[in-house]
Amino acid sequence: MKNDNLIKAAENLVAFGRKKGADQIEVSIGEGNEFSLDVRQGEVERLVEAGSKGLSLRLFVAGKMARASSSDLSKETLEKLVENAIERAKLSSADPFAGLPEKEAITADTDKLKMWDPAILEMSPEMKIAAAKKTEKICLSEPRVKKCFGASYGTYTGETFLVSSNGFTGSYKRTACSSGVYLQAGEEPNLFDEGWGDSSRILANLESPEEIAAKAIHRVTRLIGAKKVETQNVPVVVESPMTAGLLSFLFNCINGTSIYLKQSFLEGKIGEIIGSDLVTVTDDGLIPGAAGTKPFDGEGVPTRKTVVIENGILKSYLMDTYSAKKLGMKSTGNSSGPNNFYLAAGTSKPEDIIKSVDKGLFLTGTIGFGMVPTTGDISRGAFGLWIEKGELAYPVAEITISGNLGQLLKGIEMVGDDVKFKDSITGPTIKVAEMTIGGK
Amino acid sequence: MMYDMNRRDFLKKSGAGLAAGIASSLWFDLLAHGKIPSLSSGLFEERFGVSPEDMRKILEIALSKGGEFSELFFEYRILNSVRMEEDIIKDSSENVSLGVGIRVLKGLQTGYGYTDDLSFEKMKQTALTAAAIAAGMSGVSVAKLQENKLKTQTYDMMSPFADVNLASKVELVKEAYNAAKSYDGRITKVQASLVDEIQYVTIANSEGLLISDVRPQVRLVATATAQDKGIRNTGNGNAGGRVGLGFYKNTLTPTQIGKRAGEEAITLLSAVDPPAGEQPVVLGSFQSGVMVHEAVGHPFEADGNRKKTSIFWDKMGTQVANPTVTIYDDPTIPNLRGSLNIDDEGTIPKKTMLIEKGKLVGYLQDRLSAKLMGMEMNGHGRRQSYQNNPIPRMANTVLAPGDATPEDVIKSVKKGFFAETYQGGEVNDSGKFTFSVNKGYLIEDGKLTKPVKNATLIGTNVQILNEVEMIANDTQFFLGTCGKDGQSAPVTAGTPTLKLRQMTVGGRK
Numbered sequence: 001m002k003n004d005n006l007i008k009a010a011e012n013l014v015a016f017g018r019k020k021g022a023d024q025i026e027v028s029i030g031e032g033n034e035f036s037l038d039v040r041q042g043e044v045e046r047l048v049e050a051g052s053k054g055l056s057l058r059l060f061v062a063g064k065m066a067r068a069s070s071s072d073l074s075k076e077t078l079e080k081l082v083e084n085a086i087e088r089a090k091l092s093s094a095d096p097f098a099g100l101p102e103k104e105a106i107t108a109d110t111d112k113l114k115m116w117d118p119a120i121l122e123m124s125p126e127m128k129i130a131a132a133k134k135t136e137k138i139c140l141s142e143p144r145v146k147k148c149f150g151a152s153y154g155t156y157t158g159e160t161f162l163v164s165s166n167g168f169t170g171s172y173k174r175t176a177c178s179s180g181v182y183l184q185a186g187e188e189p190n191l192f193d194e195g196w197g198d199s200s201r202i203l204a205n206l207e208s209p210e211e212i213a214a215k216a217i218h219r220v221t222r223l224i225g226a227k228k229v230e231t232q233n234v235p236v237v238v239e240s241p242m243t244a245g246l247l248s249f250l251f252n253c254i255n256g257t258s259i260y261l262k263q264s265f266l267e268g269k270i271g272e273i274i275g276s277d278l279v280t281v282t283d284d285g286l287i288p289g290a291a292g293t294k295p296f297d298g299e300g301v302p303t304r305k306t307v308v309i310e311n312g313i314l315k316s317y318l319m320d321t322y323s324a325k326k327l328g329m330k331s332t333g334n335s336s337g338p339n340n341f342y343l344a345a346g347t348s349k350p351e352d353i354i355k356s357v358d359k360g361l362f363l364t365g366t367i368g369f370g371m372v373p374t375t376g377d378i379s380r381g382a383f384g385l386w387i388e389k390g391e392l393a394y395p396v397a398e399i400t401i402s403g404n405l406g407q408l409l410k411g412i413e414m415v416g417d418d419v420k421f422k423d424s425i426t427g428p429t430i431k432v433a434e435m436t437i438g439g440k
Numbered sequence: 441m442m443y444d445m446n447r448r449d450f451l452k453k454s455g456a457g458l459a460a461g462i463a464s465s466l467w468f469d470l471l472a473h474g475k476i477p478s479l480s481s482g483l484f485e486e487r488f489g490v491s492p493e494d495m496r497k498i499l500e501i502a503l504s505k506g507g508e509f510s511e512l513f514f515e516y517r518i519l520n521s522v523r524m525e526e527d528i529i530k531d532s533s534e535n536v537s538l539g540v541g542i543r544v545l546k547g548l549q550t551g552y553g554y555t556d557d558l559s560f561e562k563m564k565q566t567a568l569t570a571a572a573i574a575a576g577m578s579g580v581s582v583a584k585l586q587e588n589k590l591k592t593q594t595y596d597m598m599s600p601f602a603d604v605n606l607a608s609k610v611e612l613v614k615e616a617y618n619a620a621k622s623y624d625g626r627i628t629k630v631q632a633s634l635v636d637e638i639q640y641v642t643i644a645n646s647e648g649l650l651i652s653d654v655r656p657q658v659r660l661v662a663t664a665t666a667q668d669k670g671i672r673n674t675g676n677g678n679a680g681g682r683v684g685l686g687f688y689k690n691t692l693t694p695t696q697i698g699k700r701a702g703e704e705a706i707t708l709l710s711a712v713d714p715p716a717g718e719q720p721v722v723l724g725s726f727q728s729g730v731m732v733h734e735a736v737g738h739p740f741e742a743d744g745n746r747k748k749t750s751i752f753w754d755k756m757g758t759q760v761a762n763p764t765v766t767i768y769d770d771p772t773i774p775n776l777r778g779s780l781n782i783d784d785e786g787t788i789p790k791k792t793m794l795i796e797k798g799k800l801v802g803y804l805q806d807r808l809s810a811k812l813m814g815m816e817m818n819g820h821g822r823r824q825s826y827q828n829n830p831i832p833r834m835a836n837t838v839l840a841p842g843d844a845t846p847e848d849v850i851k852s853v854k855k856g857f858f859a860e861t862y863q864g865g866e867v868n869d870s871g872k873f874t875f876s877v878n879k880g881y882l883i884e885d886g887k888l889t890k891p892v893k894n895a896t897l898i899g900t901n902v903q904i905l906n907e908v909e910m911i912a913n914d915t916q917f918f919l920g921t922c923g924k925d926g927q928s929a930p931v932t933a934g935t936p937t938l939k940l941r942q943m944t945v946g947g948r949k
Contacts, residue, residue, distance in 0.1 A: 040747070046550040046829065049569045052539070053556060067533035071556040077536060084534055091606050093528035147749055149869065184870065188751060189902055191870035228944075231716045261525070261629055263665060265672070368874025369864030370896055374665060374672040379896045379946055381866075381874025398872060400716075400896040400946020438716040438896065438946030 010163035022059040032158030039132040040150040063094040097325040114289035119203040138213035149182040168300035194220035226395035235360035243427035256323025265376040275409035281309040285339030292424030303333040343427035346415025350429040355390040376405035400438035502567040506576035507544035511645040515826040519637035541826040546574040583648030599684035601636035616694035620664040623702025629665040643786035666705035675704025714895035720856035721943040729918035729933030741832040742809035761905035763798040771835035778835035778931040789819025824927035842911030846937035851886040871901040896946035912937040
């Protein structure tokens with residue numbers, strides 16, 4: 001099926017659903033092409049190339065919802081799925097909050113959002129292979145690197161179509177490219193794994209093999225010789241990628257679904273001070289060229305800029321149509337999750353933040369799960385560098401960090417100026433007043 | 441007459457007529473009268489018109505650029521879910537996944553392509569893409585495809601969920617929901633869901649293999665939130681496997697699953713923070729299989745050992761654990777979440793010993809690693825879907841029981857920590873792991889005393905293998921979904937209650 005036919009297929013299915021008894025129906029189709037490769041020891045170890053399509057639909061009968069999806073886009077399968085969904089919806093419960101959003105016009109100029117870079121399409125497989133090989137070669141030329149788990153390179157192009165019985169029809173195209181490498185350093189039994197990867201919608205903004213290799217080498221070799229420290233409470237400097245991890249937990253705590261289900265410690269806290277005045281957190285789906293940029297969300301609601309926390313005060317949740325109705329609010333265009341969800345940059349240089357700490361942890365990585373939205377409690381395995389008198393003194397590993405997101409947000413004392421929009425959730429280096437380190 | 445039509449036409453014409461029966465499964469007719477179709481490649485031929493001859497041609501095209509081995513993985517999967525929340529059935533869904541993955545191997549190299557379009561032209565194009573990994577003339581020809589019919593059945597096919605109507609599924613969900621909600625007045629929220637799927641696979645390769653499998657999978661989950669005096673906690677209950685409706689009638693009822701969630705949430709209301717630092721740790725049998733899976737399963741997967749990234753790559757035949765420790769992976773245990781008739785490369789799996797009395801004796805193999813390492817395949821090549829190449833994975837991983845009773849194990853600890861349920865765990869290639877314990881207990885003077893929340897266990901796999909001091913006889917299996925290289929796979933892991941001499945517990949004190 002050609003792309004211009006996909007929108008027609010979606011429109012036909014919407015009409016079919018209405019004819020068969022759905023009060024409302026929404027159909028989205030994603031079409032994409034994936035190219036990815038791994039290089040190890042100078043050879044292409046794995047190369048994947050494929051095109052795929054998928055359709056998903058939601059429909060409502062008398063306030064009762066049912067969903068379906070398929071990678072088989074044959075007409076008979078899709079129509080059968082609609083018929084089954086209508087029958088299933090009847091067995092569901094009526095929900096006064098269920099339904100599609102009102103149609104809203106998309107005002108964003110898709111071209112200005114810079115989601116599409118033709119240079120990514122024009123890249124030959126040989127160029128991608130060469131980039132991954134170069135990254136690996138630089139890493140292996142560093143004597144302290146014991147092993148390379150492989151260097152990867154990938155590109156993606158895709159188009160999303162959405163047709164809804166409320167009259168909405170829309171589509172947008174996106175490209176992406178990514179590259180990364182993962183390394184091991186140290187001596188048995190004290191081995192360390194670390195790496196670095198970068199991704200971008202625009203080829204020119206992707207870090208070069210030299211940059212990626214240098215960052216990966218730095219990240220793994222700085223852990224060599226890591227030891228445990230005593231159990232204690234200390235200030236923690238959170239490196240930028242780890243701040244993103246905390247923000248992803250924050251997203252779980254401020255998304256409308258967690259709120260209406262009362263599964264978040266931030267439920268009912270709109271207007272209250274929940275963080276230090278250095279904390280301003282925003283979701284913005286319209287930042288040109290950023291990872292999470294898109295003109296509309298999965299329900300056809302236009303994306304926008306929503307300030308979630310302003311100078312420490314909780315201003316808004318991030319909602320889809322359903323959770324917004326449940327909360328008596330309006331959708332913020334977040335039915336597909338975070339768009340570009342970020343902690344706004346502060347004024348401090350990351351090195352000055354480290355200098356400000358007499359004794360504490362520079363957190364560079366975590367492993368494991370352990371973040372509970374109902375309480376905000378955090379408890380994870382961690383590694384990083386120990387700070388003594390403002391200097392990075394020695395690496396630490398096999399420790400745990402624990403604390404509580406609520407206390408942590410209030411305890412943010414410094415915010416770095418190093419925010420990059422390479423991932424849909426992002427933030428700068430920050431300093432947190434205190435967390436518990438579990439060690440010896 | 442309907443009986444004279446071939447199945448493809450029949451389905452095209454069935455449309456509205458059959459749907460009136462509220463078939464909860466899209467292709468209800470395939471499963472009529474509770475009979476799963478025979479395990480043959482017929483499905484993809486009858487339904488999608490892909491004959492064994494087409495398969496052979498595509499395998500040949502895949503080898504045309506000099507590949508040494510080619511393989512087709514056809515998959516057709518139907519997944520259904522029902523979810524209850526806020527006292528109403530909020531959502532149900534039906535998800536169809538159809539496609540073929542084409543793999544070409546040459547030496548260490550893998551070329552992979554996939555498509556959701558099973559037309560000959562599209563498969564040919566995909567085969568050529570995968571073939572491009574190799575460069576040169578074809579030296580290998582495709583053997584005649586010989587259908588291999590399975591003789592054993594590892595799944596419970598007595599009352600498959602694909603054959604259960606939606607109304608009955610809704611009843612199961614409601615029963616679990618209500619059991620959790622009514623467990624205690626302090627339960628404020630409950631969610632319950634049932635997810636069932638049926639996966640048809642047919643695998644053909646250039647060595648002449650042609651084999652098929654039909655795999656059921658179901659899971660009923662209840663999550664309860666309890667609230668009291670500003671404290672909120674969640675508890676979970678879940679059960680399932682490659683089983684049918686009978687499982688929830690005879691083995692574990694939705695009521696029991698719901699109660700478990702309620703009980704955990706309520707117990708956690710009075711839980712204390714863990715005592716941080718190194719201490720003796722007892723792993724309870726209920727869910728500590730996750731530790732066995734993460735900490736001592738992953739390092740024995742062949743790929744990490746072949747690439748020398750696992751710390752055990754040069755330890756074959758040597759003592760890597762305390763002599764009390766025996767660990768194996770057995771996909772042939774019937775009806776478990778990780779059980780398999782064949783793996784995703786068509787290999788019939790074997791119970792595979794990994795550690796025998798502390799000695800490393802085996803790795804979990806897929807085709808590529810087994811060939812490159814000169815070892816035998818043992819049926820552990822798995823993939824998430826037709827969109828992924830197979831990699832060595834666990835299925836049902838077991839730490840063998842000892843002689844002690846669980847009570848003896850706890851009694852032997854003066855002061856320590858008991859881990860009962862988990863939120864998850866992770867291990868990196870160097871063997872460092874972290875587990876988040878949802879519910880644990882303090883051990884004081886040989887007894888479980890206060891419940892503990894928010895604990896983290898941290899250590900290395902070498903440490904866990906060497907610090908096992910006492911092993912009980914009460915094996916239980918934990919249901920999990922394992923993630924590796926961006927692919928997820930259903931697994932279980934079983935362990936009895938056991939004691940670790942010393943382990944780091946992270947907490948907030």
